[in-house]
Amino acid sequence: MQMLKVEHLYKGFDGKPVLKNVSFELNKGEVLAVIGPSGSGKSTLLRCLNLLEKVDSGNVTVAGETMCYTDQSGKVVYAPGNTLRSIRLKLGMVFQSFNLFPHFSVLRNITEAPMRVAKMPREQAEKAAMELLEKMGMSDKADAYPYQLSGGQCQRVAIARALAMKPDILLFDEPTSALDPQLTIEVLKVIRLLAAEHMTMMVVTHEMNFARDVADRAIFMHDGEILEEGNAREVLTNPTHEKTKAFLRGFNEI
Amino acid sequence: MINFTDWESTTKLLRYLAEGSVTTLKVFFLTLLFSLPLGLIVALGRMSKHWWLREPIKLYILIMRGTPLLLQLVFIYYGPYYILPKWLNFSYDRFVAAILAFSLNYAAYFAEIYRGGIESISLGQYEAAWVLGFTRVQTFFRIVLPQVIKRILPATSNEVITLVKDTALVHTIGVSELFRVAKNEAARTLAVTPIFVAGLFYLVMNWVVTKVFEMAEKKLDYYR
Numbered sequence: 001m002q003m004l005k006v007e008h009l010y011k012g013f014d015g016k017p018v019l020k021n022v023s024f025e026l027n028k029g030e031v032l033a034v035i036g037p038s039g040s041g042k043s044t045l046l047r048c049l050n051l052l053e054k055v056d057s058g059n060v061t062v063a064g065e066t067m068c069y070t071d072q073s074g075k076v077v078y079a080p081g082n083t084l085r086s087i088r089l090k091l092g093m094v095f096q097s098f099n100l101f102p103h104f105s106v107l108r109n110i111t112e113a114p115m116r117v118a119k120m121p122r123e124q125a126e127k128a129a130m131e132l133l134e135k136m137g138m139s140d141k142a143d144a145y146p147y148q149l150s151g152g153q154c155q156r157v158a159i160a161r162a163l164a165m166k167p168d169i170l171l172f173d174e175p176t177s178a179l180d181p182q183l184t185i186e187v188l189k190v191i192r193l194l195a196a197e198h199m200t201m202m203v204v205t206h207e208m209n210f211a212r213d214v215a216d217r218a219i220f221m222h223d224g225e226i227l228e229e230g231n232a233r234e235v236l237t238n239p240t241h242e243k244t245k246a247f248l249r250g251f252n253e254i
Numbered sequence: 255m256i257n258f259t260d261w262e263s264t265t266k267l268l269r270y271l272a273e274g275s276v277t278t279l280k281v282f283f284l285t286l287l288f289s290l291p292l293g294l295i296v297a298l299g300r301m302s303k304h305w306w307l308r309e310p311i312k313l314y315i316l317i318m319r320g321t322p323l324l325l326q327l328v329f330i331y332y333g334p335y336y337i338l339p340k341w342l343n344f345s346y347d348r349f350v351a352a353i354l355a356f357s358l359n360y361a362a363y364f365a366e367i368y369r370g371g372i373e374s375i376s377l378g379q380y381e382a383a384w385v386l387g388f389t390r391v392q393t394f395f396r397i398v399l400p401q402v403i404k405r406i407l408p409a410t411s412n413e414v415i416t417l418v419k420d421t422a423l424v425h426t427i428g429v430s431e432l433f434r435v436a437k438n439e440a441a442r443t444l445a446v447t448p449i450f451v452a453g454l455f456y457l458v459m460n461w462v463v464t465k466v467f468e469m470a471e472k473k474l475d476y477y478r
Contacts, residue, residue, distance in 0.1 A: 050385050089387050099382035102477050103400050113386035116396065147478040158382075165386060 001028040002061075003169050003200050004049070008070070009058035011041075011048055011224075018044045020224040022058070026169065029198035033211035033232055036221035037247060042204040045221070046171050049202075050091045051084060062087045063168050089117070092167030096174040098154040100146040106133070106157050107142040110164045118165065125164070132160040136190055152183030156190055163194075170194070172203040188214075208251050212236040220244045267439060267448055274435030275455055281352055281421045281431060282459075286414070288357035293364025300369055311365075318362030323355070324423050330355040331427040352424040360417060367409045371402035404474040411467035418459050432456070 004026035011019040019041045026032050034042045047053040049060065051067075057076045060067040067087050068078045078084060100109050110129035114120040120128075133139045136156040146154055155175055162170060172191070176184040188210050194201065195214050205211055211218055215232035220241065228241045239245050299311040318326070331351035338344045375398050383393040425434035436452035 052381055052384070085387065088385065091385070093382075093385040095378060095382065097378055099376075099378035101379065101382070101397055103404070112396070113388065116392060117387035145477045161386070 002026070003028050003030075003063050004202070005059070005061040006049070007059040009045070009048065009060070010056045011044060011053065012056055018224050019048070019055075022221075022224070022226055024219060024226060024229060026200060026202060028168075028200055030200055030217065031195045031215045031232075032202045033215035033218040034202065034204045034221060035206070035208065035211055035218060035236075035247070040221040041224040042221050043173050046093070046173050046202070046204055050093050050171060051088055054078070063090050065090075089165060090168040092162030092165060092170040094155070094158050094162055094170065094172045094175050096177050098146075098151070098158045098178075100154055100158055100161070102146050104145075105142070106138070106144050106146070106149070109146070109157055110161045113161070114164050129160070129164060132163055133157075135193070136160050150183060151179045152186040155179065155183075155187045159187075159190055159194075169200045169202065172201065172205070174204050174206065176205070176207060206251075208236060208248065220247065222247070263443075267451065270435050270439060271432060271448065271452055271455060274430060274432035274452075275459075277349075277429060277431040278421045278433075279459075280349075281356060281424055281429070282418060284353045285356040285360055285417060285421075288353065289360035289364055292357060292361035294368055296361050296365035297368035297372065300365055301372065315362045315365060318359050319366075323359050323420060324426060326359055327352065327355040327423055327427055330358075348424075348427045348429050351427060352429050356417075356420070356424075360413070363413055364410070367406050367413065368402065370409070371406040372398065374405055375401055404477075407467060407471050407474070411464070414463055414467070415460050418463060419456060422456075 002025055006025070007023045009019050009022040010017070022041075022045060024032075034045065036042055044053060048055050049062075055068060055076055057070040057074060059069040065083060065087055066079055067084065068076055070076050079087070101112070104112060107126065107129055110132060111122070111125040114125040114128065115122060130139060130142065133142055136159065138153060138156055138160075141149065141153060141157075146157070149157065159170075159175075175191070176187050179187060184207065188207065191201070191203065191210075192214055203211070203215065212233055217230065218232040218235040219226050220228040220235060220239070220243070222243045228235055228239060228244045235244065236248065239248060296311055296315070299307050300315065302308045302311075331348055334344045334346070379397055379401070380393055383397045384390075388397065421431060422433035424431055425437070428434075432452050432455055436448040439448035440446060
């Protein structure tokens with residue numbers, strides 16, 4: 001089943017093109033890795049999908065609901081507000097900089113949205129949050145505040161917070177780029193766990209080994225375009241495009 | 255000089271000053287009551303992306319911060335009589351004028367404090383809230399504002415301490431508050447003691463203000 005369909009996406013900032021004719025699909029239970037050099041448009045692509053940025057043209061469909069399409073005159077048309085709201089709730093997002101709410105405890109970071117947005121009763125929200133923390137290996141930190149946690153712990157709480165809204169797709173924007181190798185392992189372990197449970201995920205990452213081992217498919221982006229797309233292992237071990245080869249060579253040299 | 259061993263005149267002085275302090279405290283609390291929320295509205299307008307809202311508010315803040323509060327007080331109390339048609343014979347309560355002038359003036363200062371606080375919150379906090387489905391209003395009141403309050407406490411405390419002392423200005427339009435009472439008593443008894451004691455009254459009020467803000471800061475110390 002198709003969870004995400006993106007067709008001919010264009011996006012520019014102040015006339016400078018950032019995404020050029022981006023098209024791809026994401027099926028239910030699939031893990032898609034998005035790789036590519038900095039400034040290639042990976043993060044912008046994610047931000048367009050979860051409505052933090054508006055596209056200039058193109059069609060996006062999330063779990064069967066049309067988010068936006070381009071009409072005959074070439075103008076992009078977004079769905080009405082309540083549809084966008086329901087689409088937004090189908091997408092969970094994990095940021096590079098965690099963006100936990102510092103004034104809430106770990107537990108409340110996770111329960112606030114289910115309670116205030118999904119109107120879930122407190123007990124139910126807290127029970128679900130504790131189960132998620134258990135899964136993240138962090139049940140002993142429920143009452144801690146974000147400033148007391150390591151980066152890896154923060155990111156795991158951020159993942160739990162996103163999962164608490166039961167999204168259909170989880171988007172990751174370089175989830176380990178702010179972490180040292182040790183903490184990166186903690187977070188990747190959790191994402192691996194979610195992959196094993198067939199959570200549909202789209203991960204923008206610089207962790208090539210992780211992308212190769214965990215992702216089903218991979219997209220290589222360069223200068224706002226998808227240059228290569230396919231089976232993750234294929235793309236990461238036997239790339240066909242020169243730019244992909246050069247990019248991966250750069251990584252192997254480190 | 256008042257002789258403090260003269261029990262009767264001492265208690266009388268203290269009673270007068272206490273009565274004046276009630277008016278001072280009324281000016282203080284009513285100004286806070288109106289200017290704190292008004293300041294938030296002004297701050298949001300100041301940060302608006304619509305120039306027709308932002309620019310007039312910038313002018314308002316410029317005038318309020320750029321001219322003496324004393325002048326504003328006199329203008330707001332006496333101004334309407336001269337500006338409005340003479341047949342209206344407009345006049346209004348001097349206490350109301352004082353509260354109006356103080357609220358408008360302090361709202362401008364509080365607005366800039368709020369703005370500094372709001373702009374210090376990272377965009378990531380808003381985005382994290384939006385992607386979780388929070389509305390803009392929920393995001394502001396549940397995620398942003400609580401963090402803003404913690405950050406602006408020191409600056410706000412400064413402003414509130416100034417307000418306690420600024421209340422003395424309302425004596426110029428004839429409101430009988432602590433300073434006016436002290437000045438009258440000083441003139442009547444040909445002594446500086448009432449002025450000195452009034453000073454102690456202000457000091458005690460600000461000691462309380464300082465303590466309250468210390469407590470508030472401590473209460474919000476549970477996170478960073």
